[in-house]
Amino acid sequence: MTAEWRGWSIGGLCDAGILDLQTGPFGSQLHAHDYVEEGVPVVPTEAIHNRRIDHSALPTVSLEKADQLARHRLREGDILFARRGAQATGQIAYVSEAEVDFLCGTGAIRLRVIDEQRCTVVPEYLSHVLGCSRSMEWFKFHAIGATMPNLNEGIIRSFPLRLPSLQEQRAIANVLSTLDDKIELNRRMNETLEAMARALFKSWFVDFDPVRAKAEGRDPGLPKHLADLFPDSLADSPLGTIPKGWHASQLGEIASMERETLNPGAFPEETFDHYSIPAYDEGREPKTEAGEEIKSNKFLLPAGAVLLSKLNPRFPRVWLPEVSSLRRSICSTEFIVLVSRSVSTREYLYCLCISEWFFATFATLVTGTSSSHQRVKPEDLLRMQVVIPSDKAVSKFSDLTAPLLRQVIKRSEQSHTLAALRDALLPKLVSGEIRVKV
Numbered sequence: 001m002t003a004e005w006r007g008w009s010i011g012g013l014c015d016a017g018i019l020d021l022q023t024g025p026f027g028s029q030l031h032a033h034d035y036v037e038e039g040v041p042v043v044p045t046e047a048i049h050n051r052r053i054d055h056s057a058l059p060t061v062s063l064e065k066a067d068q069l070a071r072h073r074l075r076e077g078d079i080l081f082a083r084r085g086a087q088a089t090g091q092i093a094y095v096s097e098a099e100v101d102f103l104c105g106t107g108a109i110r111l112r113v114i115d116e117q118r119c120t121v122v123p124e125y126l127s128h129v130l131g132c133s134r135s136m137e138w139f140k141f142h143a144i145g146a147t148m149p150n151l152n153e154g155i156i157r158s159f160p161l162r163l164p165s166l167q168e169q170r171a172i173a174n175v176l177s178t179l180d181d182k183i184e185l186n187r188r189m190n191e192t193l194e195a196m197a198r199a200l201f202k203s204w205f206v207d208f209d210p211v212r213a214k215a216e217g218r219d220p221g222l223p224k225h226l227a228d229l230f231p232d233s234l235a236d237s238p239l240g241t242i243p244k245g246w247h248a249s250q251l252g253e254i255a256s257m258e259r260e261t262l263n264p265g266a267f268p269e270e271t272f273d274h275y276s277i278p279a280y281d282e283g284r285e286p287k288t289e290a291g292e293e294i295k296s297n298k299f300l301l302p303a304g305a306v307l308l309s310k311l312n313p314r315f316p317r318v319w320l321p322e323v324s325s326l327r328r329s330i331c332s333t334e335f336i337v338l339v340s341r342s343v344s345t346r347e348y349l350y351c352l353c354i355s356e357w358f359f360a361t362f363a364t365l366v367t368g369t370s371s372s373h374q375r376v377k378p379e380d381l382l383r384m385q386v387v388i389p390s391d392k393a394v395s396k397f398s399d400l401t402a403p404l405l406r407q408v409i410k411r412s413e414q415s416h417t418l419a420a421l422r423d424a425l426l427p428k429l430v431s432g433e434i435r436v437k438v
Contacts, residue, residue, distance in 0.1 A: 005162040007161075010157050010158070017114060019111060021156060022071075022109070022110045022112075024072060024083075024108045027106055029069065040060055041102045043074070043102055044108070045082040045088045046088060047093075048080050049282070053080070076096065076097050078112050079093070079094055079111040080092060080093045081139075081151055083152070084107055089139060089140055089150070090137070091136065109152075109156060122166060124173040124177060125430075128426060132426045168438050171438045176422060182415075189407075190411050190412065193405070193407055193408050194354070204230075205397075208242065210222055210230040211233070214227070214232040215232055239387055245390065249386065249388050251385075253388060254344035255338045255341060256341060257337060258301075259299065261300065264330060269290065270327075271289070272289055273288055274288070274330055275301065275329065277311065280309070283412075283415065286329065294330075298332065299331050299337050301337065305338065306318065306320060306340075307337060307338075308353050310376045313359065320409065350405065362381070
């Protein structure tokens with residue numbers, strides 16, 4: 001560590017009036033019945049990870065309730081700690097301009113650099129220090145409770161750190177945030193590409209828009225070679241009204257399950273691409289691990305598979321893995337490994353599994369009473385009733401969506417490389433081992 005870097009603790013910076021630490025509202029201030037369909041977003045523990053706020057996991061409260069909790073409104077540059085839960089403890093999020101005036105949730109602690117005192121700490125730099133893997137491990141180690149770890153203000157105040165000059169803080173933050181911005185841009189682009197594929201699937205295979213247009217004598221809005229793929233009338237089926245000539249059947253007609261297992265521990269020196277639930281949640285990138293590090297049996301992944309988590313279907317997890325030709329790929333047995341049959345395609349099967357209609361039906365198949373351990377039996381999944389379109393319609397859908405999904409995989413791989421670079425640089429930059437010119 002360089003001599004000119006000054007040693008502090010979070011508590012010392014708070015006592016010096018540079019930082020302000022505040023726990024989210026008490027449970028008595030914010031109840032389940034306060035949440036409404038639309039309103040001011042509240043940031044709970046589960047929405048805090050990888051230095052960002054997951055907007056898909058935000059409940060909302062009324063403006064009136066938000067005004068009552070005004071002291072918990074967020075500002076740009078705030079840092080949120082997830083304060084409870086084995087997986088979440090130690091995770092932080094950096095509040096962006098888009099999240100100004102959101103509310104800190106009951107499961108979070110807010111850290112703020114006080115405006116008048118920014119002569120000491122750059123908020124973005126501090127967020128990188130606190131978000132580094134070494135810091136997260138420190139918070140996990142010091143958290144209270146074995147089964148349900150908890151952070152509190154006292155633990156956070158005791159966290160030690162060293163601060164370089166403001167100029168060097170800004171330079172380090174710029175290097176790391178440039179990588180983060182590219183990763184975030186890839187994430188948003190992937191969301192857009194998947195949304196396009198999902199919208200086309202819904203139009204063709206859920207709402208049957210081209211068929212309804214032709215049945216009503218309207219222009220389906222498609223080139224002739226595409227419009228010709230669809231019938232011009234609807235017929236009754238066990239699933240309701242569907243295009244004539246298509247039929248209702250079980251999912252097992254278009255997909256099979258792969259169940260070949262492997263004990264990675266039997267190959268201690270072999271390197272595997274490990275598709276796990278935590279890896280999915282952390283950015284949908286498999287972990288490259290040695291067999292000796294993987295403790296239980298896994299499914300062996302074939303090329304062309306679609307992964308569907310059977311655990312807690314209210315939180316959809318569908319993965320389109322790119323199986324490496326250099327290493328064997330394995331996945332958690334909490335995933336169902338689906339492979340398309342000849343009448344289907346991988347792209348069609350994937351888009352079926354990420355559709356709202358599919359998950360609304362999938363969620364009805366759960367067993368188990370605990371909300372955190374509900375599962376779907378694979379056999380029940382294969383018996384799920386679905387609409388089976390014509391082979392030609394499915395094939396053309398695959399032709400149109402395959403380039404989009406290839407881009408999603410390509411951008412995900414690029415983000416994985418950038419994240420690895422960032423994670424390698426981060427501890428060296430924030431410790432002073434590598435210096436940045438200012």
